[in-house]
Amino acid sequence: MTDLAKFGIEFVPQEAYWKTVFYAIQSERRGFDYLWITDHFNNRNVYATLAATAIYTSRIRMGPGVTNPFLSHPVVTAQAVASINEMAPGRVVCGIGAGDATTLKMLGVTPRKVLSSVKEATEIIRKISAGENVQIEGVFSVAGAKLSFKVRERIPIYVGAQGPKMLALAGAVGDGVLINASSKKDIEPALSHVREGAEEAGRNMDEIDVAAYTSFSVDEEEKKAIESACPVVAFIVAGSPQKILERHGIAEADVQSIKDALARKEWGKAFSSVTPEMLSAFSICGTPDKCSEKISRLLKLGVTQFVVGSPIGPNVRKSIDTIGERILPNFK
Amino acid sequence: MIVQEIPDEKMEDAWRRLVDLLLRSSKANRIPADLSKTILSHWQRDTLKSREGVRQLLEAAIYAEPEKSVSLVSEKLKLPGVAEKLAEVERK
Numbered sequence: 001m002t003d004l005a006k007f008g009i010e011f012v013p014q015e016a017y018w019k020t021v022f023y024a025i026q027s028e029r030r031g032f033d034y035l036w037i038t039d040h041f042n043n044r045n046v047y048a049t050l051a052a053t054a055i056y057t058s059r060i061r062m063g064p065g066v067t068n069p070f071l072s073h074p075v076v077t078a079q080a081v082a083s084i085n086e087m088a089p090g091r092v093v094c095g096i097g098a099g100d101a102t103t104l105k106m107l108g109v110t111p112r113k114v115l116s117s118v119k120e121a122t123e124i125i126r127k128i129s130a131g132e133n134v135q136i137e138g139v140f141s142v143a144g145a146k147l148s149f150k151v152r153e154r155i156p157i158y159v160g161a162q163g164p165k166m167l168a169l170a171g172a173v174g175d176g177v178l179i180n181a182s183s184k185k186d187i188e189p190a191l192s193h194v195r196e197g198a199e200e201a202g203r204n205m206d207e208i209d210v211a212a213y214t215s216f217s218v219d220e221e222e223k224k225a226i227e228s229a230c231p232v233v234a235f236i237v238a239g240s241p242q243k244i245l246e247r248h249g250i251a252e253a254d255v256q257s258i259k260d261a262l263a264r265k266e267w268g269k270a271f272s273s274v275t276p277e278m279l280s281a282f283s284i285c286g287t288p289d290k291c292s293e294k295i296s297r298l299l300k301l302g303v304t305q306f307v308v309g310s311p312i313g314p315n316v317r318k319s320i321d322t323i324g325e326r327i328l329p330n331f332k
Numbered sequence: 333m334i335v336q337e338i339p340d341e342k343m344e345d346a347w348r349r350l351v352d353l354l355l356r357s358s359k360a361n362r363i364p365a366d367l368s369k370t371i372l373s374h375w376q377r378d379t380l381k382s383r384e385g386v387r388q389l390l391e392a393a394i395y396a397e398p399e400k401s402v403s404l405v406s407e408k409l410k411l412p413g414v415a416e417k418l419a420e421v422e423r424k
Binding site: 015019021026029056315316317 | 351352355356360361363368369371372375376378
């Protein structure tokens with residue numbers, strides 16, 4: 001199997017803060033390298049969660065996975081990650097992307113000039129967190145902003161990307177790219193866009209940490225792992241563009257049946273309509289051995305960081321232990 | 333103290349089951365902030381399985397899930413005497 005792969009884990013801070021911190025401590029102990037905390041206004045605040053996590057851990061790297069430049073000005077994002085870095089020196093990263101259109105819409109925010117915004121935000125966060133005085137007149141207007149404290153360590157910036165242009169941008173400006181995908185059919189074309197962007201910017205792919213941000217579920221009993229993955233996959237299927245669904249040969253009628261059930265809040269029907277093809281396209285789930293095989297395939301494509309995303313497993317605590325004991329040793 | 337009545341051989345099972353009860357509880361916000369910080373400190377030092385760690389977990393479990401805590405101790409850990417004392421604490 002592939003050597004020296006990095007492993008990340010994603011948590012959605014939707015429950016009491018101490019649960020996320022508990023899992024973070026456990027993930028560090030079990031050998032994970034990166035901790036990504038999602039950023040949605042309706043959950044616990046991402047930076048409050050990261051601050052608590054920074055205090056209780058000592059090795060794992062961490063950052064928002066991902067924030068966006070539309071709800072928080074990039075200078076404020078830079079200030080936040082720089083402050084977390086004071087609690088966890090050299091362990092902070094910053095993921096930034098286009099944001100979740102649904103939650104942005106709830107706040108009356110319509111993202112405009114998305115690519116330019118993410119590109120400029122990356123530049124601003126990088127410069128501000130490096131202690132530079134920033135003056136930019138573009139999508140954002142920054143007239144001589146500078147932090148009043150020093151950040152001794154560089155904060156790598158990861159661009160969360162799905163579409164071809166954002167993937168290329170990630171290749172051009174990111175220290176890393178976070179690709180929301182779980183299968184070869186999605187990762188391969190994504191990587192080619194990242195490569196194109198990197199080459200155009202005169203960069204080498206070795207400079208870019210390519211992270212596959214997957215929907216993941218592991219359990220010693222395959223059935224339990226699958227049952228746990230179905231709700232997440234149902235929502236992914238319902239939200240996926242037609243082009244992606246066609247790429248995986250998923251029938252329109254099957255998708256519509258899930259969409260209809262979700263709209264009627266018939267959760268049982270929606271989740272039981274998830275097919276094996278959908279699970280295979282949009283998740284990595286199963287026994288530790290099966291998951292290891294699938295991870296190995298992604299790493300061979302050029303993925304350098306494998307991110308274990310929601311739901312992780314039917315019992316998150318047990319699944320983190322299982323990953324630490326049965327999966328990570330195959331790759332480290 | 334109730335925790336002193338849990339036999340040594342049951343401590344491993346006790347901390348795991350109590351932690352799972354708390355992690356899966358939707359009422360975890362009932363746990364006082366200081367108590368959740370104490371639990372995290374134990375977890376950070378890997379001492380949740382100690383008698384003091386289990387004592388803190390039991391206390392948190394009574395705040396978050398009183399009925400389930402009593403039934404966990406009685407049925408899963410098979411310690412009806414301890415469960416009875418826990419129920420008394422909960423009633424107070």
